[in-house]
Amino acid sequence: MNMQVNPQELTLDPAxxxxxxxxxxxxxxxxGCADVSFDLWPGEVLGIVGESGSGKSTLLRCLAGIDRPxxxxxxxxxxxxPLDIYSVAEQERRRLMRTAWGIVxxxxxxxxxxxxxxxxxxxxxxMDNGARHYRKIREAALDWLQRVEIAAGRIDxxxxxxxxxxxxxxxxxxxxxxxxxxxxxDEPTGGLDVSVQAxxxxxxxxxxxxxxxxxxxxxxxxxxxxxxxxxxxxxxDGHVVEQGLTDQVLDxxxxxxxxxxxxxxxxx
Amino acid sequence: xxxxxxxxxxAKEFTLHNQGGVRLPVFDNVDFTVxxxxxxxxxxxxxxxxxxxxxxxxxxxxPTSGRIVITHAGRPVDIVSAVPRxxxxxxxxxxxxxxxxxxxxxxxxxxxxxxxxxxxxGVSPEEASERAKAMLARLNLPQRLWELAPATFSGxxxxxxxIARSFVDPSPIMLIDEPTASLDAGNRDVVVGLIAEAREQxxxxxxxxxxxxxxxxxxxxxxxxxxxRKAA
Ligand SMILES: Nc1ncnc2c1ncn2[C@@H]1O[C@H](COP(=O)(O)OP(=O)(O)OP(=O)(O)O)[C@@H](O)[C@H]1O
Ligand SMILES: Nc1ncnc2c1ncn2[C@@H]1O[C@H](COP(=O)(O)OP(=O)(O)OP(=O)(O)O)[C@@H](O)[C@H]1O
Ligand SMILES: [Mg+2]
Ligand SMILES: [Mg+2]
Numbered sequence: 001m002n003m004q005v006n007p008q009e010l011t012l013d014p015a016x017x018x019x020x021x022x023x024x025x026x027x028x029x030x031x032g033c034a035d036v037s038f039d040l041w042p043g044e045v046l047g048i049v050g051e052s053g054s055g056k057s058t059l060l061r062c063l064a065g066i067d068r069p070x071x072x073x074x075x076x077x078x079x080x081x082p083l084d085i086y087s088v089a090e091q092e093r094r095r096l097m098r099t100a101w102g103i104v105x106x107x108x109x110x111x112x113x114x115x116x117x118x119x120x121x122x123x124x125x126x127m128d129n130g131a132r133h134y135r136k137i138r139e140a141a142l143d144w145l146q147r148v149e150i151a152a153g154r155i156d157x158x159x160x161x162x163x164x165x166x167x168x169x170x171x172x173x174x175x176x177x178x179x180x181x182x183x184x185x186d187e188p189t190g191g192l193d194v195s196v197q198a199x200x201x202x203x204x205x206x207x208x209x210x211x212x213x214x215x216x217x218x219x220x221x222x223x224x225x226x227x228x229x230x231x232x233x234x235x236x237d238g239h240v241v242e243q244g245l246t247d248q249v250l251d252x253x254x255x256x257x258x259x260x261x262x263x264x265x266x267x268x
Numbered sequence: 269x270x271x272x273x274x275x276x277x278x279a280k281e282f283t284l285h286n287q288g289g290v291r292l293p294v295f296d297n298v299d300f301t302v303x304x305x306x307x308x309x310x311x312x313x314x315x316x317x318x319x320x321x322x323x324x325x326x327x328x329x330x331p332t333s334g335r336i337v338i339t340h341a342g343r344p345v346d347i348v349s350a351v352p353r354x355x356x357x358x359x360x361x362x363x364x365x366x367x368x369x370x371x372x373x374x375x376x377x378x379x380x381x382x383x384x385x386x387x388x389x390g391v392s393p394e395e396a397s398e399r400a401k402a403m404l405a406r407l408n409l410p411q412r413l414w415e416l417a418p419a420t421f422s423g424x425x426x427x428x429x430x431i432a433r434s435f436v437d438p439s440p441i442m443l444i445d446e447p448t449a450s451l452d453a454g455n456r457d458v459v460v461g462l463i464a465e466a467r468e469q470x471x472x473x474x475x476x477x478x479x480x481x482x483x484x485x486x487x488x489x490x491x492x493x494x495x496x497r498k499a500a
Contacts, residue, residue: 041353178365197375205373227373231352245327245352256285263286 002259015077017042017214018063023072024212025058026225031238032058037074038243040169040235042181047217047229047246049222049261055238056218057186059066063216064103064184065093076100098128100137102175104185108167112159112219118145118170119155144173148203165196176207183208195266201227222262226250234258270339272441272472273325277332280320294320296498298334304440306465307473309487312494318476321493322443325474326365327355338362338441341450360388364439368449370430372419378404379414382432389437403432407458424450431459438466443473448482460485 016039025032040046050129061067063074065085075082085093097103105111112121122141123131131137142152143200148169150162159167161174168188175183188204204253205228208215219225225232225246232239232250233243234257242255275298282292294317302308310318323329325336327347337344340362347355359365373381379400386396404414407428415434417424431447444463448456463486467473477483 044353202373202375230356244330247328247356248330249322252282254283254330259285 007083016040016213017077019073019075019082020063021073021075021252023059023062023069023074025055025062025067025069026191031055033062033235034238036233036240038240040182040214040216042214043212043214045217045229047225048216048218048235049220049225049232051261052220054235055062056220056235058188058238060184060216060218061233062208065097066103076182079132099100099178100181100220102178102180102183104171104175104183104188106190108159108164108171111171112167114159117156117158118150118162121159121170122177125174129178140177141173144177145170147207148173149199163196165192165200168192168200172200172204172207176211176213179211181214183213185217187219188217189219189221201254204228222250234261269305271301272304272339273300273302274335274337274344275300275325275352276335276337278324278336279332279334280317280324280329286362287383290311298493298496300491302441302473302474304470305467307475307486307488308469309483309490310474310476311490311492316494316497318493319445320366322445322474322476325441326363326443327358328365350371362432362440364442366431366434366442366444366447368427368430368446369435370418372417372426375417377415378409378418378421378429381418381429382436385433386437391437399436400432403436404429406462407432408455424441424452424455427451428455431462435462435466438462438469438471440470441472441474442466444473444477446476446478448477448479456482 008095018040021037023036024034036059038046048059050056058067062069068086074085076085076096078096083096085096092200105113113124116124119138119141123137126137126140132257137190141157145155147153150166150169159170162170189200192200201224217228228256229246231243232246233240234249234255235241236257242249249258250262253262269301273322275395279296280294282294284290290479298321301307305392310321312318314335320329324331327350334348336347337345338358340358345354347358362472382403387393387398388410401414403439408430409425409432411427413421418429421429427450434442448459453460461472463475465466473486477486
């Protein structure tokens with residue numbers, strides 16, 4: 001039988017949203033992350049897993065434009081022309097981070113303005129992006145608070161009056177209101193108790209699917225990775241040791257370290 | 269008839285790195301094809317590798333060597349070498365996997381779980397609801413459970429939600445691993461009927477069934493995978 005096989009032909013959209021090539025970051029002699037390469041397409045959710053100190057946050061900061069890598073390239077295709085995010089001017093990179101990207105920090109305090117009301121936290125992002133109409137901004141803020149399940153009556157409260165889970169949901173609303181194409185999350189459910197986590201995870205799962213976001217999510221929790229991600233990258237000592245479809249990597253791990261990681265949990 | 273699955277020279281061996289690097293050869297040189305409208309039943313003793321082979325067809329396990337050519341949207345694609353998003357697209361439109369276990373998603377109701385594949389394929393929400401309800405009713409899931417999340421359901425109830433989800437809109441290829449394992453006779457017959465209907469509508473079926481009566485009524489062909497055991 002002679003069959004033509006060409007998976008690339010089926011590609012729905014021709015170019016990746018993010019192309020990462022050879023990204024490395026060193027802290028003196030110590031490796032933060034080394035020689036990481038991958039492509040991310042619109043609508044894809046990539047998980048990064050690995051033990052503490054394996055370089056997950058370092059890599060995420062390099063990808064998100066927060067921390068310049070010592071080597072390698074991060075190309076973002078927001079418009080027609082791909083943009084090398086570390087070769088453009090600082091100002092241009094900041095604009096990109098504000099309009100096309102969103103960053104969800106592990107600690108909501110790092111992503112929220114604690115002295116500004118919940119509605120203000122959400123509305124501020126819209127104003128940053130040029131919205132000026134007060135009533136429309138307030139309506140959008142209200143809509144997003146409801147989408148992350150914060151009661152409308154809390155719109156004028158400050159984040160410090162919220163529980164940890166609510167603060168995290170508020171941060172997510174603040175990030176998603178400006179409709180980013182690409183979202184970076186570092187342990188978005190870390191530090192929350194299990195029932196609060198489940199609710200947040202379900203919310204994230206639905207939002208990511210409905211908005212068709214591309215996302216990169218750092219987590220040490222394989223169940224979180226299973227639920228939220230399409231693809232998985234496993235890191236150890238700064239290197240990517242295995243990557244592939246999430247269920248492939250978790251169900252049929254090939255690398256010794258991934259086998260150790262998956263056997264250490266009961267069910268994922 | 270249209271070839272839907274073409275398996276060529278597939279081998280699988282597990283290497284258990286954390287158990288002294290022991291190698292576990294499962295099978296070697298597996299070759300077969302399945303056409304639309306056929307139901308191939310995999311036979312072989314426990315541990316022979318039936319489930320592993322089914323997972324390889326789904327792109328869940330990675331074979332040590334070989335190709336699995338799937339007819340996807342009219343075109344042949346090797347699922348082994350396909351990039352992740354192509355595999356996901358193949359699963360969304362062409363490949364269904366039915367197991368006895370439901371992967372429960374927190375807070376999602378049984379009805380939404382069953383509606384989901386229809387919505388993903390562009391069916392209107394109203395029609396999706398109608399079809400999902402009809403399927404849950406056919407599998408005798410009490411109506412009071414439809415709006416609840418299955419986390420608290422019994423094993424057999426969860427299993428039926430899973431089957432309803434899989435058969436509400438049968439895929440061109442259905443991979444089925446022991447779907448009737450803990451069902452009573454009545455529900456087992458419903459499942460056998462669903463499989464037969466899917467096949468008559470043109471699905472290509474590859475399945476594993478412990479129950480001999482089920483096996484007999486589903487199979488149009490058998491494949492004993494023991495014959496692919498690697499010569500020691
Ligand atoms: N600012 C820094 N200065 C020096 N070393 C650093 C710095 N940030 C990280 N490192 C080191 O780089 C390595 C990777 O750290 P990173 O924070 O990326 O790990 P991680 O995988 O995110 O871990 P965790 O799961 O604990 O958050 C570690 O050895 C860490 O000590
Ligand atoms: N993820 C895995 N990692 C390591 N070994 C595995 C894995 N999955 C299956 N195996 C091994 O492969 C062999 C075949 O298992 P498989 O589940 O495919 O058999 P089976 O024919 O479906 O058996 P049963 O009828 O009992 O379900 C077994 O020895 C099993 O232990
Ligand atoms: Mg970290
Ligand atoms: Mg089995």
